[in-house]
Amino acid sequence: MKIAILGSGNVATHLSKALKAIGEDVVQVYSPNLEHAKLLADELQASSVNHLEQVIGDADFYVVCVKDDAIATVATGLKDVDGLVVHTSGTTDLETLSSTLKNTGVFYPLQTFSKHKEISFNNIPLCLEANSEANFEILNLLANKLSNQVYQLDGEKRKVLHLAAVFACNFTNHLYTLANQLLEKNNLDFEIIRPLIAETADKVMVNLPENVQTGPAVRKDEITINKHLSMLADLPELQEIYQTLSSSIKLTY
């Protein structure tokens, strides 16, 4: 397939490289910032453009990997291309892609991408939706070449999944940051807590999290909880988070 990538951020970078790696023909990268477009295009041996009217009209597949609030504008800029146009957003409706487009879909990789960390697409769940059965089959075929976890999800389910991902990924990483704030304040290195973080994630690879909850709140150990709350007296923000999550734990299990 002849593919144009619209965007140059983390998703654009990782996805375009993965598409090239399975032998697809990534021919062009668009970004409003030409330097950004060129940087990625050079890695892909593709051309780079920074105006939507310069995007080729005869690609088979257009992948819109831009910020959610720019998807509509970019898709409208593609005018009436015949190729299949997909966005990669968890929170955006399929219908946000311009109504003048004939072939549309969603290709949402459920993963957290960082610029400087390689990641294999094999284990990345790909969540698909399309405006026709035929277009879905095109996406499904492609997705199965990239990953062994492919799901067909409508917009409502995709949005729930995105919300769940905020809890399981974004909020979790923030808890790591708060833990590190406590460590740094006491001249302890983050290294000391890394094995615990790794094992906490590893435990739920084979268990459901509700079956492996540990800690003072699930034991209803009020003595330790109160000690911790008083240790956080000068950090009211952390104290509030401690209180909120501990109350939730006590109610949940």
Add this chain to the structure above:
Amino acid sequence: MKIAILGSGNVATHLSKALKAIGEDVVQVYSPNLEHAKLLADELQASSVNHLEQVIGDADFYVVCVKDDAIATVATGLKDVDGLVVHTSGTTDLETLSSTLKNTGVFYPLQTFSKHKEISFNNIPLCLEANSEANFEILNLLANKLSNQVYQLDGEKRKVLHLAAVFACNFTNHLYTLANQLLEKNNLDFEIIRPLIAETADKVMVNLPENVQTGPAVRKDEITINKHLSMLADLPELQEIYQTLSSSIKLTY
């Protein structure tokens, strides 16, 4: 070293097996519940007892792995043994071990243990404290045989570490549970989110978490945040957690 284990829970089980595996002589397991003591003792080919006065008096090393609020009682029950008596608690002062004991210490493994999941002690940070330089050296020698991450930490730092661990492990696992609640409610399988959880933890093995935060709150994407809050309208507990953590993220980065 001739070792007696006081306790039969997760820490007692994992630690006693690790001690046996490096060639130490684990001779006895005490638990107020004889059946529990026997279950672990059989695995270790040790004897089992359920009264503190039955605990052997001539062990070199007594490992008290009982609930925090039972440590004082068990230590007092050991009366005036000469061997080195340690507890394994993150939150308990060294001084909680009876003042009649001559040789005392803390041997705190910073890890989350589950009954049915094997774990190698190699990468478990062991946090040590002792009531004398000589006793510290005994602990240090033993700890270095078990793990390549050994730290000398006083009670204050150990308590901070334990508190940080609640954020990085217990609260994190609870966020996984909340994510799964959202998924289950919408007939989505937890499997779909496992790769994201694994990668979120993996990212901070080489980065500091404050450098890899992603998601709507750190982007100050109020449109997505408000969509998510309205999706949680019928789950006020999750809505509060979403709000509290998003506010904290917006203030932190």
